[in-house]
Amino acid sequence: MTGDGTYTAVVDRFEGDLAVLLLEADGETVAERVLDRERLPEDARHADAVLTVELDDSDVERLTYEAEATEERAEDAQRR
Numbered sequence: 682m683t684g685d686g687t688y689t690a691v692v693d694r695f696e697g698d699l700a701v702l703l704l705e706a707d708g709e710t711v712a713e714r715v716l717d718r719e720r721l722p723e724d725a726r727h728a729d730a731v732l733t734v735e736l737d738d739s740d741v742e743r744l745t746y747e748a749e750a751t752e753e754r755a756e757d758a759q760r761r
Contacts, residue, residue: 683712683739689750690714690734692725700726704734714741722746729754 683704688711690702700721704712714734718726725732725746731754735743 683736685736685738688712688734688736689747690732690744691754692721692728692730692732694728702732702734716741720744724748725751729758 688704688706690704693701693703693713695701695718696715698718700716700718702714702716703710704714720741721730722732722744724730725744729751731747731750733743733745733747734741
């Protein structure tokens with residue numbers, strides 16, 4: 682079980698109307714959360730979107746799209 686707090690999350694994939702998020706801490710994947718796609722900020726409704734996720738009682742309480750981090754990761758992937 683993932684503890685309460687703030688994590689970086691990446692939209693890994695969509696399964697129908699569900700979004701699968703991989704939660705990271707210190708650059709390592711530590712958990713996965715599945716949410717309705719509609720809960721994501723509109724700009725983050727695509728694979729590889731980076732978000733800041735706040736958990737409370739292991740539930741997702743707040744999602745913030747990180748446009749700059751998303752762009753940086755895409756550029757890093759292109760360079761590889």
